[in-house]
Amino acid sequence: MDIYELMRKRRSIRKYKSEPVPRALLERILEAASWAPSGKNMQNWRFFVLQGHYRDDYLQYSQKSWDTIRPILEKRLKPSLYQFTERFFYTLGDAPVVIFAYNQPDPEENPQTSMGSVYMAVQNLLLAAEAEGLGTCAMGSPLEVKEEVDRFLGVTGTDLELICGITVGYPDHSPPAAPRQEGRITWLGFD
Ligand SMILES: Cc1cc2nc3c(=O)[nH]c(=O)nc-3n(C[C@H](O)[C@H](O)[C@H](O)COP(=O)(O)O)c2cc1C
Numbered sequence: 001m002d003i004y005e006l007m008r009k010r011r012s013i014r015k016y017k018s019e020p021v022p023r024a025l026l027e028r029i030l031e032a033a034s035w036a037p038s039g040k041n042m043q044n045w046r047f048f049v050l051q052g053h054y055r056d057d058y059l060q061y062s063q064k065s066w067d068t069i070r071p072i073l074e075k076r077l078k079p080s081l082y083q084f085t086e087r088f089f090y091t092l093g094d095a096p097v098v099i100f101a102y103n104q105p106d107p108e109e110n111p112q113t114s115m116g117s118v119y120m121a122v123q124n125l126l127l128a129a130e131a132e133g134l135g136t137c138a139m140g141s142p143l144e145v146k147e148e149v150d151r152f153l154g155v156t157g158t159d160l161e162l163i164c165g166i167t168v169g170y171p172d173h174s175p176p177a178a179p180r181q182e183g184r185i186t187w188l189g190f191d
Contacts, residue, residue, distance in 0.1 A: 006130055011177065013135025014088040016095040016169030020051070025132055026097065026168070032128030038117035039109050045121040046102040046160060048153050055098050061152060062089050065144040089141065095167035099125070100142065100153060102160040118163045125166065135171030138164050 026049060038044060050058060066089035073085055092098060103118045105111060122138060129136045142149050142165040149165075150156045 006127060008177075010126060010130040011135075011175045012137040013095075013167070013169075013171045013173070013175070014084065014093040014137055015171070015173040016093050016135060016167070017172045018094060018096065019170050020096050021134065021168060021170070025134070029125050029128040029132060029134070029168075033121040033125040036117070036120035036124040038120065039113035040106075042106055042109060042114070042117065044104045044106060044109070044114050045118045046104055048100040048102070049097065050099070051097045055092070055096065058098055058149075058152065059090070059092065061142065061145045061148050062092055064148070065089065065141040068144045069141055088137075092167050093137070093169075094172075095137075095169040097168040099166040099168060100149065101163045101166065102155070103163050104160055115161075115163060122164060122166065129168060133170070134168055137167045139166065140164055 030047060030049070033045065033047070034043065036045075066086065069089070070086070073082055077085060087093075101118050101122050103114050105114050126136045126138065143162060146162045147156070149162055150160075
């Protein structure tokens, strides 16, 4: 598929089929992540890939994160979308796999560069997943409960910093494209 088409086609998926994702496929999209650029080529991303009871056990934290996000979304979303989003937080849309992306900071690297490098890898992963027919949803919501997530993954006391979670699975809906805004680019010296 054309890269532009792939980027336009990708949607955040919040409802998944129960079909498991073969490990070889997960390895392929994680390898694609590793080809992302990174500041000083530090490749400072670290991924935790969960399925089975690990994925199920994470649900309690996802549900807890909803408590802090709910008041904001209550005001922003129309009722049907609000209910759908609530269900996603409670079930992760039945995604069979959830990945957590962490940053391993380095004193010689600017913190924002490190964090950006992790997101570069995350975007590679999302696009590779799309190319493989998988759906994903990047989630900042685990940050609302990051101490618990760190403990759950056994990284408390290390230097690892949680960046985001990503659900992965075969899509069970085709959400419409969220509109894109204009006026985000400033052109200088082009007239
Ligand atoms: C950094 C980041 C954090 C996000 N956090 C969440 C989240 O916690 N929960 C969620 O349902 N979607 C989350 N999203 C998905 C966005 O809501 C989604 O990308 C946006 O609405 C545009 O829709 P699209 O991805 O289908 O194009 C996040 C996306 C990004 C990039």
